[in-house]
Amino acid sequence: MTEIGMTPSLNLSSENNQTNGHCEEIDTPGRIYFTVVYSLVFLVGLVLNGFTLRFYFCSAQQQTSNSVTIYLKNLAAADYLITLCLPLRISHFSSRSITLFRVYCNFGASAFYLNMYASILFMGYIAANRYLKIVHPLGNHILQTVRAAHIISTVTWVLLLAIMTTYVTLSFILANTSLPSLPNTLSCDVLHSKKLSPFYNFIVIFTAAAFIIVFVSLIFFYHGTSRRLSEAQQRQQASSGSKKLAKSRRNMLVLVSVFCVCFVPYHLVLLPYNFLWLQCSWGRAFFYLKELTVMMSIFNVCLDPLIYFIFCKAYRAQLRRSVRGRTQRAG
Secondary structure, X not given: OOOOOOOHHHHOOHHHHHHHHHHHOOOHHHHHHHHHHHHHHHHHHHHHHHHHHHHHHOOHHHHOOOHHHHHHHHHHHHHHHHHHHHHHHHHHHHOOOHHHHHHHHHHHHHHHHHHHHHHHHHHHHHHHHHHHHHHOOOOOOHHHOHHHHXXXXXXXXXXXXXXXXXXXXXXXXXXXXXXXOOOOOOOXXXXXXXXXXXXXXXXXXXXXXHXXXXXXXXXXXXXXXXXXXXXXXXXXXXXXXXXXXXXXXXHHHHHHHHHHHHXXXXXXXXXXXXXXXXXXXHHHHXXXXXXXXXXHHHOHHHHHHHHHHHHOHHHHHXXXXXXXXXXXXXX
């Protein structure tokens, strides 16, 4: 959660913030680059995730829910909300308005990272559900039930919203109101008081733990699926069971790949960035690298429709009908 606390300056004096502010300043070409890229991602994500939400919530599919469908719906909702947060992030790079700077830092960044970690968690739930289906192919584990999926999804959103609401409230209460003009940095730390540091530390620990747990789980699920496939192939080379396992392993590989491409780089950069940003020779380079990895995490809104495509047969059929209909009208 970069702008809302993923830098250690909350624990430093305001003098350090002023001294090192230029380390986090992005020049004009950098601002233009991020503005253009985020604008393109916003347009693509709006179309793809708008179609997905329409499919899941405005079609007959909503009448035939199972546990995976529920998690896919929540993942689509999180991606769509990330997309809606992008205009504020675009204005953060393109505008020099102090008002927009405050709005982004106090609300936009919090909403953006809330939905990013919601996406991370729901991808983990999807993978866990599919793995349980492989472990219990003839049964229905309690975690695979629709009721359990609704409960887990609700608890996830309530927990994340509680953290965000608390942070936004504290940010307004403890904000630095003496900021006369827009600082020469994109970091929101100049608005924050050191009194916010304990809650910031909690958020850092919580989000880091959530990412690590999901990442390790995805690797475990993919390894377990591959092992079960190898065992099935050894018993009977061309059995229908081994073909289903092969498909499950492929689907799991796509899920793991999207997760790694989007979220692993960002979290790998956070640790050295937090320690080296004060050294301007390193800090400025890591600031650009951190922003690039944040951009990669946002590509998640464009790549997740691939997950919907492979995990949901009805979604594939609806997408093909939509493409076919548009092609016929264009012809």
